[in-house]
Amino acid sequence: GAGVSQSPSNKVTEKGKDVELRCDPISGHTALYWYRQSLGQGLEFLIYFQGNSAPDKSGLPSDRFSAERTGGSVSTLTIQRTQQEDSAVYLCASSLGRGEAKNIQYFGAGTRLSVL
């Protein structure tokens, strides 16, 4: 079946503009995660959804970052007033949900964001 789908694959924006990144998880996966990977850095957790609720937002770096999930499916990550340090690859992952084997996360190809 289809994997995790993210759009756009690349986004170039000017400093100060708002951007929206979209993630379409694997069908039937109840858990959805956002991570980001900066150049030469490891993956950094941003936020986690179980259904439409976000039990863990601890990784959002500032109040310019927000995310929502509707219908237990598609999620949007919004970055307001982008800064150059926001440039990174934003990765979305999904998993079936709770339980040992159900928590394996599958990643989308990511959105490469460049803030000029």
Added chain:
Amino acid sequence: RKEVEQDPGPFNVPEGATVAFNCTYSNSASQSFFWYRQDCRKEPKLLMSVYSSGNEDGRFTAQLNRASQYISLLIRDSKLSDSATYLCVVNESVRGKLIFGQGTELSVKP
């Protein structure tokens, strides 16, 4: 101290070599453990889960030592196609997020 620490790398090995990666984690309450593989400019892909009893998948063997909070990955008979960055990953299952190590780059040469 980082939550998940890996060998710094890079590892440059000839085809056919055996290579071992090590990883330590700081949270003793961690529940699930994985090795992911990430090719250049690609997304991470699950290589294998890691269990206390140890597990093997073809040329790959993973081990977990909960007492020492240590995870390892052994690759036997390295192939050119094994060249990638290997990520040690820990899941704090209460919160669901994955904690990634910085990754170890492997380059297998002819």
